[in-house]
Amino acid sequence: MDSPVSREEASRALREIDQSREAIRRAIRAHRGHFHLWLWGAIWIAMALAAHFYGQRATRSFPFFVLPGVIASTVIGIYQGRQIRAPFDKRFLAALACMLVFGLLWPVILGGPRPPSADIRLFAFIALLAMQVYVLAGIWFDSYLLTIGLVVSVLILIGLFVFPQIFWVWFAIFCGGPVVLSGFLVRFWWR
Amino acid sequence: MGALCGLAKTDQVDFGFLKKKLQLTDGNLGAHLTTLEESGYIKVEKTFVGKRPKTFLAVTRAGRRAFEAHVAALRDILGRA
Numbered sequence: 001m002d003s004p005v006s007r008e009e010a011s012r013a014l015r016e017i018d019q020s021r022e023a024i025r026r027a028i029r030a031h032r033g034h035f036h037l038w039l040w041g042a043i044w045i046a047m048a049l050a051a052h053f054y055g056q057r058a059t060r061s062f063p064f065f066v067l068p069g070v071i072a073s074t075v076i077g078i079y080q081g082r083q084i085r086a087p088f089d090k091r092f093l094a095a096l097a098c099m100l101v102f103g104l105l106w107p108v109i110l111g112g113p114r115p116p117s118a119d120i121r122l123f124a125f126i127a128l129l130a131m132q133v134y135v136l137a138g139i140w141f142d143s144y145l146l147t148i149g150l151v152v153s154v155l156i157l158i159g160l161f162v163f164p165q166i167f168w169v170w171f172a173i174f175c176g177g178p179v180v181l182s183g184f185l186v187r188f189w190w191r
Numbered sequence: 192m193g194a195l196c197g198l199a200k201t202d203q204v205d206f207g208f209l210k211k212k213l214q215l216t217d218g219n220l221g222a223h224l225t226t227l228e229e230s231g232y233i234k235v236e237k238t239f240v241g242k243r244p245k246t247f248l249a250v251t252r253a254g255r256r257a258f259e260a261h262v263a264a265l266r267d268i269l270g271r272a
Contacts, residue, residue: 005265005268006268007268007269010265010266010268010269011269013265014262014265014266014269016193017193017262017265018193020193020213021193021196023212023213024195024204024209024212024213027208027212028202083204083205083208084202084203084204084205084208085202085203085205085247
């Protein structure tokens with residue numbers, strides 16, 4: 001049976017499809033994040049060279065590199081998001097925030113002022129790392145994991161910085177204890 | 192539809208941006224999009240950016256599949272002796 005569409009019409013239709021596809025592909029390429037890569041690559045180069053040529057004191061100027069970078073990145077993101085955007089994913093943003101907050105804690109825990117001893121710091125770091133996994137799992141799967149992760153993280157930090165002399169006892173009662181209790185709560189009462 | 196199928200699966204494109212890139216008028220593009228939306232081939236989301244109304248468009252899975260079938264059919268016509 002003959003097709004109602006002639007070869008010429010099919011050829012023209014395919015040509016038009018290719019043209020429109022190419023037009024949008026060109027436009028999309030302009031939205032694929034290359035501005036951010038150029039910007040942050042240049043900022044890193046500038047920071048590293050400043051530290052190399054001007055020594056340790058140049059590291060104090062790093063916020064003056066990073067802050068304009070953050071502002072420029074935000075402006076680029078807002079501008080591009082008005083044309084082509086990905087759906088807003090709150091969980092992804094929450095996961096990023098979680099990683100950022102815990103990431104900011106690491107230097108304080110591992111390198112902050114004494115007295116907590118190195119073994120206590122290391123133990124707290126590993127326990128908090130586990131709690132970060134709980135928080136991430138809570139964001140993704142079930143809210144009780146999020147609650148446990150956040151509450152126990154705060155309790156670990158209180159034990160580490162407020163009661164370092166009795167850290168182990170504190171950890172046993174106020175960190176291990178709530179985790180065991182949460183197990184009972186989830187097993188017998190959750191939903 | 193061909194232009195929209197050039198987007199990544201999760202991307203949404205602004206109506207005004209698409210109109211400019213395809214060099215179409217509001218009425219022309221709007222008519223195409225209404226037909227495609229009624230067929231379930233695209234998803235239209237009306238929103239505000241600041242105080243300005245914006246319309247974002249995304250291709251549905253059915254739309255992508257139908258478009259690929261359409262292109263295959265056109266190629267098939269060309270491929271026949």
